[in-house]
Amino acid sequence: MEKRDTLIEVRNLKKFFKVGDNTLKAVNDLTFDIKRGETLGVVGESGCGKSTAGRTMLRLYEPTSGEVLFEGKNINKLNRQELKAMRRNMQMIFQDPYASLNPRMTVADIIGEALDIHNLASGAKRKERIQELLSLVSLNPEHMNRFPHEFSGGQRQRIGIARALAVEPKFIVCDEPISALDVSVQAQVVNLLEQLQEKMGLTYMFIAHDLSMVKYISDRVAVMYLGKMVELADSEALYENPLHPYTQALLSAIPIPDPEVERKRERIVLQGDVPSPMNPPSGCHFRTRCPKAMPECAAMEPVWKEVKPGHWAACHLFN
Amino acid sequence: MERILEVKDLHVSFHTYAGEVKAVRGVNFHVNRGEAVAIVGESGCGKSVTAQSIMKLIPMPPGEFKAGQILFNGEDIVTKSNKEMESIRGKEIGMIFQDPMTSLNPTMTIGNQIMEGLMKHQSMGRTAARERAIELLTLVGIPQPERRVQQYPHEFSGGMRQRAMIAIALACSPKLLIADEPTTALDVTIQAQILELMKDLQKKTDTSIILITHDLGVVAEMCDRVIVMYAGKVIETGTVDDIFYNPQHPYTKGLLHSVPRLDLNRNEPLTPIFGTPPDLLKPPVGCGFTARCDSAMRICREADPEMTEVSRTQRCACWLQHPLAKSRVGS
Numbered sequence: 065m066e067k068r069d070t071l072i073e074v075r076n077l078k079k080f081f082k083v084g085d086n087t088l089k090a091v092n093d094l095t096f097d098i099k100r101g102e103t104l105g106v107v108g109e110s111g112c113g114k115s116t117a118g119r120t121m122l123r124l125y126e127p128t129s130g131e132v133l134f135e136g137k138n139i140n141k142l143n144r145q146e147l148k149a150m151r152r153n154m155q156m157i158f159q160d161p162y163a164s165l166n167p168r169m170t171v172a173d174i175i176g177e178a179l180d181i182h183n184l185a186s187g188a189k190r191k192e193r194i195q196e197l198l199s200l201v202s203l204n205p206e207h208m209n210r211f212p213h214e215f216s217g218g219q220r221q222r223i224g225i226a227r228a229l230a231v232e233p234k235f236i237v238c239d240e241p242i243s244a245l246d247v248s249v250q251a252q253v254v255n256l257l258e259q260l261q262e263k264m265g266l267t268y269m270f271i272a273h274d275l276s277m278v279k280y281i282s283d284r285v286a287v288m289y290l291g292k293m294v295e296l297a298d299s300e301a302l303y304e305n306p307l308h309p310y311t312q313a314l315l316s317a318i319p320i321p322d323p324e325v326e327r328k329r330e331r332i333v334l335q336g337d338v339p340s341p342m343n344p345p346s347g348c349h350f351r352t353r354c355p356k357a358m359p360e361c362a363a364m365e366p367v368w369k370e371v372k373p374g375h376w377a378a379c380h381l382f383n
Numbered sequence: 384m385e386r387i388l389e390v391k392d393l394h395v396s397f398h399t400y401a402g403e404v405k406a407v408r409g410v411n412f413h414v415n416r417g418e419a420v421a422i423v424g425e426s427g428c429g430k431s432v433t434a435q436s437i438m439k440l441i442p443m444p445p446g447e448f449k450a451g452q453i454l455f456n457g458e459d460i461v462t463k464s465n466k467e468m469e470s471i472r473g474k475e476i477g478m479i480f481q482d483p484m485t486s487l488n489p490t491m492t493i494g495n496q497i498m499e500g501l502m503k504h505q506s507m508g509r510t511a512a513r514e515r516a517i518e519l520l521t522l523v524g525i526p527q528p529e530r531r532v533q534q535y536p537h538e539f540s541g542g543m544r545q546r547a548m549i550a551i552a553l554a555c556s557p558k559l560l561i562a563d564e565p566t567t568a569l570d571v572t573i574q575a576q577i578l579e580l581m582k583d584l585q586k587k588t589d590t591s592i593i594l595i596t597h598d599l600g601v602v603a604e605m606c607d608r609v610i611v612m613y614a615g616k617v618i619e620t621g622t623v624d625d626i627f628y629n630p631q632h633p634y635t636k637g638l639l640h641s642v643p644r645l646d647l648n649r650n651e652p653l654t655p656i657f658g659t660p661p662d663l664l665k666p667p668v669g670c671g672f673t674a675r676c677d678s679a680m681r682i683c684r685e686a687d688p689e690m691t692e693v694s695r696t697q698r699c700a701c702w703l704q705h706p707l708a709k710s711r712v713g714s
Binding site for chain 2: 251254273276313323333
């Protein structure tokens with residue numbers, strides 16, 4: 065892969081939520097970079113903190129501690145006005161295309177709102193721009209005065225994408241953008257995201273639990289478990305040579321649409337459920353389900369380090 | 384091989400304010416003893432309606448059986464009364480639903496929900512049923528079953544609720560188990576556990592399974608035969624090998640090409656199927672897939688293709704299977 069400059073630096077990012085007397089450590093000490101023009105995939109099971117990580121990076125949540133630098137600027141130090149200007153650079157596409165579009169607004173208003181907030185276009189230019197955005201995501205510009213309920217799931221997701229693109233962002237967090245869609249439609253949306261990336265030089269953080277799709281769309285992939293990143297590598301390297309036992313189990317759990325392969329496959333089936341993030345196990349959070357757990361896993365938290373060039377992992381097996 | 388279930392020309396409609404939605408439009412298939420059959424297709428293709436018809440769980444009205452037969456052990460379910468169905472549901476046919484959160488009763492303990500079927504269908508006493516419930520929870524891999532049997536669904540995690548539901552479905556050793564997207568709401572590591580469990584139980588009890596899913600990976604892992612549905616019709620059936628290695632219908636091919644493969648390297652772009660399925664309020668005259676099909680011909684819009692035999696195990700409903708179309712493609 066060619067050398068790219070860094071767009072986003074995340075340093076020791078933490079986001080804790082108070083739940084009664086307990087603290088839920090949703091995102092616990094993440095450190096990683098996102099390079100300009102790349103797609104970083106983030107995978108993990110429900111409750112691992114992948115969505116919280118994405119939202120905290122956009123400062124939709126105030127982080128508990130840590131920094132997020134966008135082009136070298138710490139977004140957590142910005143005041144309201146500066147943050148508003150910064151939001152032009154960073155956008156989000158949400159998971160549920162049924163819940164993330166206001167049912168009482170027309171498509172033109174949904175997309176136009178972004179233009180209004182940032183004073184990007186008005187009058188005839190605004191209309192022109194909305195139509196241009198709709199054609200960009202392969203929707204019929206004549207449908208701009210329709211309401212969200214008149215569109216199918218895949219079309220709604222395109223509206224969400226057009227809204228995110230309206231402010232010409234550099235970085236988009238895609239939070240499970242395809243998991244609510246049918247298989248045949250998923251491919252449409254993924255292809256659209258890829259085309260747009262090429263055309264506009266976008267950088268994506270692609271959050272999903274479908275590992276096959278993440279592998280397909282991402283340059284690099286990060287695996288999260290209970291608020292921590294356990295592994296981060298180039299997507300080919302991660303899938304061909306997963307280092308962390310959790311990544312290995314996760315990959316082995318995915319059924320492959322090929323009966324011949326499935327008949328021959330030996331599967332690592334993890335025991336038990338993901339422990340509650342409210343009260344995670346001591347030391348390495350994965351040790352209670354890990355087939356390779358050792359005594360030191362309970363005693364000490366593994367260090368997040370670069371095991372091989374560009375291949376990061378947090379596991380005592382590599383200490 | 385013994386046919387445990389045979390669905391013949393099933394038509395199911397729903398009457399809505401907008402008009403009659405023809406959800407299932409002439410479905411034919413069968414399930415043999417001990418076999419796992421997958422029904423795949425997109426949302427709204429009629430796969431869940433077909434499954435619920437077999438259990439006679441379609442609310443009527445608005446639902447209506449327009450035509451067809453569902454033969455279970457040679458007896459037609461369509462003509463059975465509600466009273467008669469009560470002795471089939473849970474006893475002869477078990478069902479696992481997609482969402483374990485909403486399909487368990489939140490006001491009953493897990494134990495009571497398992498025992499209900501045992502006491503009704505097998506006239507067990509409370510103590511015997513309770514013991515059997517604990518056995519079943521052990522069987523589906525729930526730790527500390529003696530304690531768990533007294534707990535309520537909200538005290539269970541998602542994966543455990545699904546296990547509990549499997550325990551309920553299996554309580555009376557049904558001959559047929561219908562699993563409607565049993566793992567869709569679950570994480571992959573939990574999905575692997577549940578699929579492992581279902582395969583294992585099937586081997587032990589020789590139950591037939593109908594698995595409804597849109598995950599082709601799950602199909603490849605679990606099933607012997609596949610039924611592909613589109614717009615309320617069966618468009619292709621065959622063994623898993625037929626469907627995955629020699630798909631005939633353009634829709635089946637499209638489905639297989641639109642999912643990325645974990646074990647293959649990223650080089651070719653995904654080929655999505657463009658457009659969306661037809662509106663079943665006004666189903667098309669010809670083949671339902673015409674509008675989205677790359678190889679559509681004039682005949683496809685005018686007449687519905689018949690199911691034709693591709694091989695001994697594989698059948699497909701597509702005009703491309705017609706001898707005339709084949710000779711045209713060949714030349």
